[in-house]
Amino acid sequence: MTLKIGAMYQxxxxxxxxxxxxxxxxxxxxxxxxxxxYQ
Amino acid sequence: MKLAAHELxxxxxLTMSCVNSITNMAYMLQxxxxxxxxxxxxxxxxxxxxxxxxxxxxxxxxxxxxKELPLLKENTTLEDLTSSxxxxxxxxxxxxxxxxxxxxxxxxxxxxxxxxxxxxYAWSEMEMANPEIRSFCQIAFMMSCSHAYDVWQYMAKKxxxxxxxxxxx
Numbered sequence: 678m679t680l681k682i683g684a685m686y687q688x689x690x691x692x693x694x695x696x697x698x699x700x701x702x703x704x705x706x707x708x709x710x711x712x713x714x715y716q
Numbered sequence: 717m718k719l720a721a722h723e724l725x726x727x728x729x730l731t732m733s734c735v736n737s738i739t740n741m742a743y744m745l746q747x748x749x750x751x752x753x754x755x756x757x758x759x760x761x762x763x764x765x766x767x768x769x770x771x772x773x774x775x776x777x778x779x780x781x782x783k784e785l786p787l788l789k790e791n792t793t794l795e796d797l798t799s800s801x802x803x804x805x806x807x808x809x810x811x812x813x814x815x816x817x818x819x820x821x822x823x824x825x826x827x828x829x830x831x832x833x834x835x836x837y838a839w840s841e842m843e844m845a846n847p848e849i850r851s852f853c854q855i856a857f858m859m860s861c862s863h864a865y866d867v868w869q870y871m872a873k874k875x876x877x878x879x880x881x882x883x884x885x
Contacts, residue, residue: 679719682728683775689738689765696762703759706862708789 717780723849726840727775730853733836734768737829744822753819756870757826760863763788767856780848785855788862794869805875820876827867827877834860 719727741761748754766783773781808820817825834857841853871877 679717679724679775682724683772686731686735686768686772686775688769688772691762691765691769696765699758700762703755705759705763705786706789706791707786709787 717774717778720845723844723846727771730836730840731771733833734771738764738768747816748819748822750819753823753870756866763859770852774849781852785859787855788859790862790865794872800872802875805878823867823871827864827871830860830864830867834864
């Protein structure tokens with residue numbers, strides 16, 4: 678069942694130039710990295 | 717990744733919600749008129765894509781998600797957080813015939829989506845057994861809170877969102 682549901686959703690490529698442009702133009706205020714949780 | 721039935725159900729609901737949010741944001745990015753609102757959407761959009769991709773990885777990868785979401789903090793831009801300095805709010809009436817959304821309609825839809833998504837992440841997080849998915853839902857909840865705060869402040873500044881006046885002592 679997991680495979681059947683998972684196969685329905687397709688990954689969106691994150692290396693699209695438009696996204697890179699958005700990331701370089703606007704900085705999200707961050708408090709840290711998420712891997713700092715549960716340490 | 718091996719998932720319990722309720723985890724699979726919640727992930728499916730959250731992923732479908734993401735498909736909806738991303739598609740709506742893509743529409744908004746092409747149609748918003750106000751550069752300030754457009755900049756907010758452009759800043760948020762890549763993180764919504766990352767959030768969606770992580771859910772797809774949880775559903776499809778045996779080892780779970782390999783990407784990360786940053787921990788966002790609340791960014792205050794309003795000078796007065798207790799009352800609006802506007803003398804009156806711009807009136808609003810639901811339109812019954814709509815060809816294209818205006819900025820106010822789009823930003824309202826986005827804020828309500830963020831608030832609903834945040835509550836769903838919090839609710840799901842409490843039910844997840846897998847610690848990685850719990851952690852993911854927790855971080856996604858924080859992202860929803862942070863993004864909703866950005867959007868609420870924008871709406872408050874424009875007079876699109878009422879909030880209570882400061883109680884005089």
